[in-house]
Each structure stands twice: as structure tokens, then as C-alpha cells.
Amino acid sequence: MPLVTTTEMFKKAYDGGYAIGAFNVNNMEIVQGITEAAKDLNAPLILQVSKGARNYANHTYLMKLVEAAIEETGLPIALHLDHGDTFELCKSCIDGGFTSVMIDASSKSFEDNIALTRQVVEYAHDHGVVVEAELGTLAGVEDEVNVSAEDSSYTRPEDVQEFVERTGCDSLAIAIGTSHGAYKFKPGTKPQLRFDILEDVSKRLPGFPIVLHGSSSVPQEFVEKINKFGGNMPGAIGVPEDQLRQAAQMAVCKINIDSDLRLAMTATVREFFYEHPDKFDPREYLKPARAAIKAMVAHKIVDVLGCDGKA
Ligand code: G3H
Ligand code: 13P
Ligand code: ZN
Numbered sequence: 001m002p003l004v005t006t007t008e009m010f011k012k013a014y015d016g017g018y019a020i021g022a023f024n025v026n027n028m029e030i031v032q033g034i035t036e037a038a039k040d041l042n043a044p045l046i047l048q049v050s051k052g053a054r055n056y057a058n059h060t061y062l063m064k065l066v067e068a069a070i071e072e073t074g075l076p077i078a079l080h081l082d083h084g085d086t087f088e089l090c091k092s093c094i095d096g097g098f099t100s101v102m103i104d105a106s107s108k109s110f111e112d113n114i115a116l117t118r119q120v121v122e123y124a125h126d127h128g129v130v131v132e133a134e135l136g137t138l139a140g141v142e143d144e145v146n147v148s149a150e151d152s153s154y155t156r157p158e159d160v161q162e163f164v165e166r167t168g169c170d171s172l173a174i175a176i177g178t179s180h181g182a183y184k185f186k187p188g189t190k191p192q193l194r195f196d197i198l199e200d201v202s203k204r205l206p207g208f209p210i211v212l213h214g215s216s217s218v219p220q221e222f223v224e225k226i227n228k229f230g231g232n233m234p235g236a237i238g239v240p241e242d243q244l245r246q247a248a249q250m251a252v253c254k255i256n257i258d259s260d261l262r263l264a265m266t267a268t269v270r271e272f273f274y275e276h277p278d279k280f281d282p283r284e285y286l287k288p289a290r291a292a293i294k295a296m297v298a299h300k301i302v303d304v305l306g307c308d309g310k311a
Contacts, residue, residue: 019305025062027057029265041309046079082256137152171253177194184238193243201251215256216239
């Protein structure tokens with residue numbers, strides 16, 4: 001099966017009350033861990049590549065890894081550009097074989113966001129590729145984007161219909177309280193997503209797929225392991241998984257997870273070196289790291305996304 005777009009996946013997910021996991025990939029072990037879990041559970045999958053990942057691993061290497069994953073699993077897999085910030089970057093991924101791109105112009109004015117998104121949509125649709133856009137800004141840190149909590153803002157439901165109609169985008173990322181990275185909520189506060197905004201948005205866009213970024217739940221067992229084995233991540237807090245599950249049962253069809261994979265991998269490698277300070281063969285520490293990613297993704301598919309058996 002060749003790479004697919006997200007069109008069919010999202011339609012089934014919307015109707016079925018579940019979501020597809022969009023997991024960030026940067027190297028072979030991450031691709032293998034994610035796709036082995038999806039294969040075991042017969043789950044549809046979105047593998048996403050950020051600008052930073054593409055710079056790190058190189059477009060061709062990532063394409064070949066994903067092609068290998070398709071051959072090994074036979075699953076419907078979409079290859080998506082995460083947080084594309086320019087027309088040129090989106091065009092390069094479309095020309096290079098991605099089946100889905102995100103144009104993230106959410107930090108621009110409403111009109112500038114519409115103009116850039118529209119430009120990407122026209123080129124993408126001419127080439128059979130789908131486009132995710134974003135309205136509202138998430139707080140948090142990524143390689144290429146750093147939005148402070150003060151500069152973040154919830155999506156305004158009254159804007160979404162006009163935005164989708166004028167851009168022609170295929171899915172929409174909204175801001176309802178999630179954020180990027182491992183520090184999503186202030187320690188001592190109660191994490192709470194704005195389901196009222198999600199509800200309002202979905203009433204205004206019936207049947208339209210909504211995307212949630214910044215949806216790692218930052219499992220405390222991994223934070224504790226990192227802290228125990230020489231790391232320093234006090235106060236790392238994520239989105240409660242029951243709230244993500246609730247969102248997946250509503251209009252949210254794509255849930256983005258990256259930080260949880262980083263935590264699983266890093267905690268495992270830290271533990272390995274603590275216990276085996278004499279070892280230096282990368283295969284010996286990357287093997288358990290890959291297994292930790294597989295276990296994390298399997299847990300997300302079954303307990304958070306609900307997309308097991310849906311491929
Ligand atoms: O939301 C962004 C992803 O976590 C990717 O992060 O830009 O550091 O690769 P990155
Ligand atoms: P997390 O940092 O919560 O994993 O979010 C990842 C993301 O939104 C990628 O686009
Ligand atoms: Zn994101």
C-alpha cells in the first residue's frame with residue numbers, strides 16, 4: 001500500500017468517535033517503535049516530520065524510513081509536515097512525496113493566516129495533498145517556535161467557519177489549553193482543557209476534522225526515572241489522558257504526540273547508562289529505547305486514541 005492522505009482516516013475517525021495518533025519521527029528507532037506498535041494493534045497512523053527533524057535527519061532518509069515502515073507493516077500511513085512555516089517548505093515536502101502538510105501561520109494576523117494557508121492549499125490540492133491549518137496559538141517550546149504563555153490564545157469559535165471556507169483547508173488545529181513540551185500546566189493547578197470551545201467549534205463546522213497539538217501527557221513514571229538517573233525535570237506536567245480520550249470521542253481526529261516519546265526514550269537510555277556505566281554499544285541502549293517507544297505508542301493507541309483495529 002502506498003502512503004495515504006488523511007482524508008479517509010479522518011472521516012472514519014470522526015464517525016467512529018476515535019482519533020488517529022500523529023507521532024513525530026526523527027530517526028530509525030523512533031519510526032520502528034511507532035510502526036511496530038501500530039502493526040500489532042492494526043491501527044492507522046500519521047508519521048509527522050518537523051522542520052527541525054527534516055534538517056536533522058534529511059528528507060530522503062526520512063522518506064526511505066517511512067517507505068520501509070509501509071512495506072513492513074502494510075498499514076495505511078500518512079506522512080505529514082508538522083508546523084510548516086513557509087510556502088516554500090510546504091512545497092518542498094509536497095514535491096518530495098509527503099501526503100499531508102501543516103501550514104502554521106497561527107502567529108500571523110487573521111488575514112495573513114488566511115492568505116498563506118490559501119496559497120498552500122491551492123498548491124497542495126493540485127498535487128493530491130491535504131492541508132492542516134491552525135487558528136489560535138499554543139504556548140510552549142519547539143525547535144523552531146517558542147510561544148510564551150502570555151502570547152498564547154484560545155481559538156475564537158466565531159472565526160473558524162470563515163477561516164475554513166476562505167482557505168479550503170482540510171483540517172484545523174485549535175487552541176483549547178494544550179501546549180508544546182513537557183511543562184504544560186503550572187504545578188499545583190488543575191489541568192483542564194476548554195471543552196466548551198471544542199464543542200462550539202464543532203457545532204460551527206459539522207463533520208470537520210479538528211486537530212490537537214501539544215497532547216503529550218508527560219507520564220510521571222518517566223519524569224521520575226529521568227530525575228532518579230541524573231536528569232532534572234521538576235514540575236513537568238502534561239494533559240490528563242482522560243481529557244484527551246474525551247476529545248477523541250468528539251470532533252478531534254488527530255492528536256499530536258512527541259514529548260512523551262522523547263521522555264520514554266530518554267528515561268530508558270538514562271537508566272541503561274546508570275545500570276551499565278561500562279557499556280558503549282549504541283545497539284544496547286537503543287534497543288530498550290525503541291521498545292519503550294513501542295510500549296508508549298501501544299498505550300496511546302488503546303487507552304487514549306481508541307484507534308486499535310481501525311486500519
Ligand atoms: O510541535 C513540535 C514537535 O514537538 C516537533 O518539535 O521542532 O523540536 O522537532 P521539534
Ligand atoms: P507535545 O510536545 O505535547 O508532544 O506536542 C507535540 C506536537 O504538537 C507536535 O506538533
Ligand atoms: Zn505541534
